[in-house]
Amino acid sequence: xxxxxxxxxxxxxxxxxxxxxxxxxxxxxxxxxxxxxxxxxxxxxxxxxxxxxxxxxxxxxxxxxxxxxxxxxxxxxxxxxxxxxxxxxxxxxxxxxxxxxxxxxxxxxxxxxxxxxxxxxxxxxxxxxxxxxxxxxxxxxxxxxxxxxxxxxxxxxxxxxxxxxxxxxxxxxxxxxxxxxxxxxxxxxxxxxxxxxxxxxxxxxxxxxxxxxxxxxxxxxxxxxxxxxxxxxxxxxxxxxxxxxxxxxxxxxxxxxxxxxxxxxxxxxxxxxxxxxxxxxxxxxxxxxxxxxxxxxxxxxxxxxxxxxxxxxxxxxxxxxxxxxxxxxxxxxxx
Numbered sequence: 001x002x003x004x005x006x007x008x009x010x011x012x013x014x015x016x017x018x019x020x021x022x023x024x025x026x027x028x029x030x031x032x033x034x035x036x037x038x039x040x041x042x043x044x045x046x047x048x049x050x051x052x053x054x055x056x057x058x059x060x061x062x063x064x065x066x067x068x069x070x071x072x073x074x075x076x077x078x079x080x081x082x083x084x085x086x087x088x089x090x091x092x093x094x095x096x097x098x099x100x101x102x103x104x105x106x107x108x109x110x111x112x113x114x115x116x117x118x119x120x121x122x123x124x125x126x127x128x129x130x131x132x133x134x135x136x137x138x139x140x141x142x143x144x145x146x147x148x149x150x151x152x153x154x155x156x157x158x159x160x161x162x163x164x165x166x167x168x169x170x171x172x173x174x175x176x177x178x179x180x181x182x183x184x185x186x187x188x189x190x191x192x193x194x195x196x197x198x199x200x201x202x203x204x205x206x207x208x209x210x211x212x213x214x215x216x217x218x219x220x221x222x223x224x225x226x227x228x229x230x231x232x233x234x235x236x237x238x239x240x241x242x243x244x245x246x247x248x249x250x251x252x253x254x255x256x257x258x259x260x261x262x263x264x265x266x267x268x269x270x271x272x273x274x275x276x277x278x279x280x281x282x283x284x285x286x287x288x289x290x291x292x293x294x295x296x297x298x299x300x301x302x303x304x305x306x307x308x309x310x311x312x313x314x315x316x317x318x319x320x321x322x323x324x325x326x327x328x329x330x331x332x333x334x335x
Contacts, residue, residue: 003041003053005065010041010053020044025084025109037087038065042072043079071100071121074139077147081335083116084109099136103335117335119149127295130317134328137335140298148302151333154326157285157316159255159272163217164191171211171222173229176236178211178222180204192257192274207260208233208241209248216249240289243320247289250318250325261286265307267318286313292321305330 001019003010012020012027016034020026026044027036036044042065044050045058053061062069071087078085084104099118108114117137122128124142133152140148166186171178179197180187183204187193193210197203206214212229214220222228233241244267251258251270258268269283286308290296308315309332317328 002051002055003036005038005041005053008038010036010038012036012050020049021110025086025104025111028110037089038068039071039075039087042068043075046072046076070123070141073141073145074119074121074147075101078103078119078335082106083335086110088118098132100139103137122298124298127297128301129293129295130290130301130328131292131294131319131326133330137333138298138301138330140302148298149333149335150298150301150305150330152328152330155316155329157251157254157256157327159257159270161255161257161272161274163252164193166191166219168219168221169214171206171220173211173222173224173232176208176232178206178208178220178229180206180220189277190275192259192271192277192280208236209245209258212245213249213252243291244289246320246323247287247318247325251287256285258287259283261288264311264313266304269313282312284313285316286311287316287318289318289320292319292326294319301330305332 001012003012011033013033015032017029017032020034021029026040027034041050041053042058042061045061056064075085083106086102088099088102100121101119102115103117103119104110104112105114105116118135119139120136121139124140134154136152138150138152140150164186166184169180169183169187171180181203188196188204193214194204194206197205208229211220212226212233215222215226215229248258257271257274261267261269264286266286267289268287270285270287271280271283274280288304305315315330319326319328
């Protein structure tokens with residue numbers, strides 16, 4: 001059988017519906033025929049189940065429609081994994097907003113109206129707006145046509161840590177940290193604020209983020225108060241300090257203890273539960289703080305995900321805009 005490309009749809013006439021849609025879930029019925037998305041037509045040409053499109057075989061068809069090449073590689077892979085896949089053309093399939101494909105649960109087809117994954121296709125050199133993710137699988141095609149699937153969602157980030165109770169402490173703002181020379185033991189041991197300055201633990205050094213948070217709630221006294229600490233932070237980091245402080249404060253308010261993630265190449269590592277520093281377990285999340293409108297390359301996203309997976313943590317992007325935080329989780333997926 002031969003198809004004809006008209007207005008972005010490959011039309012196949014008599015018996016097309018029975019042969020392609022009814023039996024194998026390709027395209028959308030058009031009377032006795034079927035309308036195929038170009039990527040579906042390419043897959044049928046690849047399989048030898050469609051003879052030609054306007055006289056062209058697979059090579060000629062892809063040559064005339066090179067924007068189909070990268071989506072075709074993803075479509076082909078998902079089909080080979082045993083899924084029915086519906087291209088997300090307007091009105092062709094429910095639940096396709098922001099996606100290139102809807103992947104149906106195994107055993108279901110486009111006629112069932114079910115969705116296993118919503119898939120967005122990108123090449124490795126593309127830019128991805130992180131704020132547009134959260135309910136799609138990102139299918140990344142690299143320069144050697146290898147595929148990586150990244151699952152994204154908007155998680156609930158929270159822990160069980162209540163604010164540690166301790167008397168107000170005095171501190172000195174010294175460079176890019178605050179040192180408390182005679183702090184209550186609970187500051188570090190139960191609040192997990194700062195790090196001991198020496199082995200005896202008589203003094204504790206706080207990061208500017210920790211110090212600003214404590215000063216803001218009246219638990220730390222320094223010359224100039226919280227304003228002086230925040231000013232020092234902005235002097236050191238510019239706008240990045242305010243974004244990181246927004247995330248730090250939000251995590252603490254949600255019962256999560258954030259600590260520096262520098263050793264892991266992130267802004268924070270986090271702890272859901274801290275009863276005492278002598279009994280602390282492994283951190284659960286790595287958090288990277290970014291502006292809400294930021295774009296990242298798939299390579300950068302995959303690097304963060306790989307790093308987090310390698311140290312048995314979950315990768316979270318904290319997208320900050322107008323003083324609020326939107327959480328985005330990204331992880332590897334095998335469909």
